[in-house]
Amino acid sequence: RVQTNWPLQINLPIGSHTPLWCTASGKLYLASLPPEQLERVLLRLPIQQMARNTLTDLSALRDDLARVREEDMGTDSEEFIDGMVACAVPVRDAQGRLLACLFSHAPVIRCSMEQLLGFVPRLRAAAKELESIVGG
Structure with a gap:
């Protein structure tokens, strides 16, 4: 983990629990699931509005997860926290x-x-390096 030294920071401590449906990493995880398992998980998630751009409509979330699967990258454009963007x-x-x-x-x-x-x-290059370290 690398923390910035800027005075304005978003503090998500290691081990923080964040919602799957509105975070870059969470959506990347959901998009990695087989379709049947994804559907079971989506129907059980307590999907709620977290920030101004949270997708709470299941159809819109499914479309976004299809995009995540296609691009092999998750994004969060003020979906989890107003004023924060993320990619994974x-x-x-x-x-x-x-x-x-x-x-x-x-x-x-x-x-x-x-x-x-x-x-x-750069993130993709670093991910490839990590994969080589763990035998991916």
Whole structure:
């Protein structure tokens, strides 16, 4: 974990519990599930509005998860916390299963979603390095 030294920070301590349906890593995890399992999980999630852009309509969330699956990258554009953007890329094991998510988040006052997405190639490269370390 790398924390910025800027005075304005979003503090999500290691071990924080965050909702699957509105976080970049959570959506990446959901998109990795087989369709039948995903549907079972979606129907049991306590989906609620967390921030101004939270997707609470299951159809819209399913569409977003299809995009996440296609792009192999999760995003959160003020869906979990108003004023925060995030993106996440997968770290996979040797069988291609999701092992972990490598993510970055920032306050929108300092970094737009477009700017944050500019770091995705570096995140993907770091994820590949992590995969080689764990035998992915």
